[in-house]
Amino acid sequence: MIRVENLNKTFDGRLVLDNISVTFETGKTNLIIGRSGSGKTVLLKSIVGLHEPDNGEIWFEDILFNNLDFEERKKIREQMGMLFQGSALFDFFTVEQNVRFPLDMFTGKTLEEKTERVNFCLKRVDIINSNKLYPSELSGGMKKRVAIARAIALNPKYLFCDEPNSGLDPLTAILIDELIKELTEEYSMTTIVNTHDMNSVVEIGEKVIFIHEGIKCWEGTNKEILHSDNQILNDFVFANSLAKQLKSTENNNSV
Amino acid sequence: MLVFLRQLGLYFIMLKKVFSKPEKPLIYYQQTMHEMVYLGVNSVGIISIISFFMGAVITLQTAYNTENPIYPTYLIGLGCRDSIILEFSSTISALILAGKVGSNIASEIGTMRVTEQIDALEMMGVNSASYLILPKIIATLLFNPLLTLISIIVAILGGWLAGTTAGVITSEDFIYGIQYAFIPYYITYSIIKTLFFAFIITSVSAFHGYFVEGGSLEVGRASTKAVVYSSVLILLFNVILTQLLLS
Numbered sequence: 001m002i003r004v005e006n007l008n009k010t011f012d013g014r015l016v017l018d019n020i021s022v023t024f025e026t027g028k029t030n031l032i033i034g035r036s037g038s039g040k041t042v043l044l045k046s047i048v049g050l051h052e053p054d055n056g057e058i059w060f061e062d063i064l065f066n067n068l069d070f071e072e073r074k075k076i077r078e079q080m081g082m083l084f085q086g087s088a089l090f091d092f093f094t095v096e097q098n099v100r101f102p103l104d105m106f107t108g109k110t111l112e113e114k115t116e117r118v119n120f121c122l123k124r125v126d127i128i129n130s131n132k133l134y135p136s137e138l139s140g141g142m143k144k145r146v147a148i149a150r151a152i153a154l155n156p157k158y159l160f161c162d163e164p165n166s167g168l169d170p171l172t173a174i175l176i177d178e179l180i181k182e183l184t185e186e187y188s189m190t191t192i193v194n195t196h197d198m199n200s201v202v203e204i205g206e207k208v209i210f211i212h213e214g215i216k217c218w219e220g221t222n223k224e225i226l227h228s229d230n231q232i233l234n235d236f237v238f239a240n241s242l243a244k245q246l247k248s249t250e251n252n253n254s255v
Numbered sequence: 256m257l258v259f260l261r262q263l264g265l266y267f268i269m270l271k272k273v274f275s276k277p278e279k280p281l282i283y284y285q286q287t288m289h290e291m292v293y294l295g296v297n298s299v300g301i302i303s304i305i306s307f308f309m310g311a312v313i314t315l316q317t318a319y320n321t322e323n324p325i326y327p328t329y330l331i332g333l334g335c336r337d338s339i340i341l342e343f344s345s346t347i348s349a350l351i352l353a354g355k356v357g358s359n360i361a362s363e364i365g366t367m368r369v370t371e372q373i374d375a376l377e378m379m380g381v382n383s384a385s386y387l388i389l390p391k392i393i394a395t396l397l398f399n400p401l402l403t404l405i406s407i408i409v410a411i412l413g414g415w416l417a418g419t420t421a422g423v424i425t426s427e428d429f430i431y432g433i434q435y436a437f438i439p440y441y442i443t444y445s446i447i448k449t450l451f452f453a454f455i456i457t458s459v460s461a462f463h464g465y466f467v468e469g470g471s472l473e474v475g476r477a478s479t480k481a482v483v484y485s486s487v488l489i490l491l492f493n494v495i496l497t498q499l500l501l502s
């Protein structure tokens with residue numbers, strides 16, 4: 001469980017996150033949704049400590065994360081995996097070296113053990129026979145999947161995904177969403193996913209929070225989201241014609 | 256002025272991070288070896304070419320400027336040797352390397368910053384400054400003195416070849432000249448300068464890359480700045496070191 005309390009973040013005096021409080025649950029895919037520029041990435045990076053919040057508290061279980069120093073954070077960080085918006089694979093490393101990197105840095109395993117783990121993770125995300133390729137030789141979807149493999153290499157308790165399926169075709173996007181959901185359940189991780197894709201919301205949004213201009217406007221599940229009476233949320237949700245149709249057929253069925 | 260002080264502060268904060276204890280010495284060792292090839296061995300070619308022509312020109316210039324019967328020709332060899340060892344091989348090589356290696360380091364690290372690769376390292380709990388920059392600093396500190404020695408040898412060779420082909424000096428005179436009143440300390444002096452310059456090039460360029468904000472445009476700017484700042488600092492330190500070491 002990850003708990004955020006009264007989080008504020010400004011950049012050069014401009015308020016980007018305004019008093020956010022939210023609890024992300026274990027074993028569930030928690031979604032942060034909102035328009036481009038609403039503050040999703042900043043929120044995610046504040047949670048993992050890549051941005052220092054101005055004030056507020058971030059709790060990992062019963063540990064107050066933002067009070068820890070670099071060394072103490074490291075212990076918790078070893079339990080985190082993160083997928084960045086642009087994949088952020090190390091481009092001087094091959095696919096295999098990328099996934100092995102956290103194992104090299106934080107475990108004392110032998111090369112065989114590490115290679116075995118790398119191949120397991122790559123297989124889990126359906127990347128086979130690409131071990132020796134460099135990131136520049138991969139497609140966008142493959143990069144995301146390799147990045148997921150790297151994120152789960154150390155068997156994390158917490159998984160953070162910043163727009164895992166932006167820029168992908170709908171089919172690949174759904175596969176990645178499903179992969180994240182499966183992994184979350186399989187290893188009972190606390191997963192937080194940033195997205196503005198309504199398909200993802202409907203597919204994997206077990207818990208959804210909606211951010212608008214740095215303010216948390218709404219919180220609920222993918223079942224509830226279509227029936228909210230929050231105007232800003234509805235503008236966001238029903239900008240997508242699919243969601244509109246979904247709502248109208250549901251209404252018709254219930255009549 | 257305020258901006259400058261802020262930058263200076265940031266630079267030293269970065270250095271402090273760079274020189275904190277490595278997490279996994281073995282990995283740092285491997286990275287250092289890799290950088291040695293990447294930043295060092297790959298520069299042997301350009302340094303050799305430039306040194307060769309530099310030596311050639313210096314010899315010819317010295318020869319044409321001293322066309323005087325009472326001036327023994329072996330002094331051409333001597334003058335050529337001293338200016339190469341004292342100035343050209345260390346300082347000019349450093350300026351060339353600031354252009355080649357400096358822009359390379361700044362754009363590599365800058366790209367890693369804007370594509371969130373540095374975030375990914377930090378996120379995993381890796382000290383990114385140390386992991387990315389320390390191997391480069393160590394590699395250039397170890398390898399650049401070798402580059403300077405190569406430069407000295409190739410430049411003198413170039414001088415000899417140019418001088419004898421152009422007929423301004425005989426081979427015997429040149430060889431006599433480069434051995435005449437040789438002061439070994441000059442080599443030490445040249446190496447000391449090289450070490451300072453290597454540190455300047457690597458750390459200043461890494462600094463400009465490490466703190467890039469924005470996108471590819473800013474990365475380009477950072478690599479230009481890296482070259483300009485390290486070149487100016489090299490020239491400045493050249494004066495300071497010459498005063499300190501030779502006075």
Ligand SMILES: Nc1ncnc2c1ncn2[C@@H]1O[C@H](COP(=O)(O)OP(=O)(O)OP(=O)(O)O)[C@@H](O)[C@H]1O
Pocket residue numbers: 011016034035036037038039040041042043085196
């Ligand atoms: N390092 C930074 N310095 C200054 N402002 C920033 C910084 N990072 C983000 N911002 C600002 O914070 C706001 C929120 O940005 P953020 O990246 O969180 O948006 P987002 O919701 O992730 O958008 P997208 O869906 O496009 O990724 C933006 O207005 C942005 O300009």
Ligand SMILES: [Mg+2]
Pocket residue numbers: 040041042085162163194
């Ligand atoms: Mg974002």
